[in-house]
Amino acid sequence: QKEVEQNSGPLSVPEGAIASLNCTYSDRGSQSFFWYRQYSGKSPELIMFIYSNGDKEDGRFTAQLNKASQYVSLLIRDSQPSDSATYLCAVNKDSSYKLIFGSGTRLLVRP
Amino acid sequence: EAGVTQSPTHLIKTRGQQATLRCSPISGHTSVYWYQQALGLGLQFLLWYDEGEERNRGNFPPRFSGRQFPNYSSELNVNALELEDSALYLCASARTSGVTDTQYFGPGTRLTVL
Numbered sequence: 001q002k003e004v005e006q007n008s009g010p011l012s013v014p015e016g017a018i019a020s021l022n023c024t025y026s027d028r029g030s031q032s033f034f035w036y037r038q039y040s041g042k043s044p045e046l047i048m049f050i051y052s053n054g055d056k057e058d059g060r061f062t063a064q065l066n067k068a069s070q071y072v073s074l075l076i077r078d079s080q081p082s083d084s085a086t087y088l089c090a091v092n093k094d095s096s097y098k099l100i101f102g103s104g105t106r107l108l109v110r111p
Numbered sequence: 112e113a114g115v116t117q118s119p120t121h122l123i124k125t126r127g128q129q130a131t132l133r134c135s136p137i138s139g140h141t142s143v144y145w146y147q148q149a150l151g152l153g154l155q156f157l158l159w160y161d162e163g164e165e166r167n168r169g170n171f172p173p174r175f176s177g178r179q180f181p182n183y184s185s186e187l188n189v190n191a192l193e194l195e196d197s198a199l200y201l202c203a204s205a206r207t208s209g210v211t212d213t214q215y216f217g218p219g220t221r222l223t224v225l
Contacts, residue, residue, distance in 0.1 A: 043199075044201070099144070103153045
């Protein structure tokens, strides 16, 4: 079992729709959770981080964390073609402070 | 505020050679992390430096090494290059070494080994 799992996609949504990206993690001791966006050939760009159970909103983005289910998600409202990218879920689980990344979900927003 | 910078942007080497990659963190950040992103393999943690010391390393052979300088910039050295070392090497910096501290990535160095 991978430490951080994501559906590779592609997830295809029409412009203006809500895109829902999911991530599960195996280590119950994981403490912080990050979503990065990566355009092809570019480096990851931080979108959001979340540490506590519940929802965290930032503009069109909402991160949701459920530690009991070991599940973190990212919702993108009013999706735009410019949101088309690979979304990486990353988990920081212990005192090593390294990020464990999922393999990413490719999102395609159709105009 | 300037972001994380990396040099060179591209690097082409042949098998058996050595490669040196450089990273300058965001001003005020003391922690530097190195990751490898090989095609189809995702981002893998390589090394973590904080306050000039190597704090942790990933599951990579010893020919991957590095250091952090007094100004917190960092260098990644890869000796005896192998074809499978071809990848995008990403450097990230964080303000401190806390588990909740956010890591910000540089643009990467694309290493090609022929």
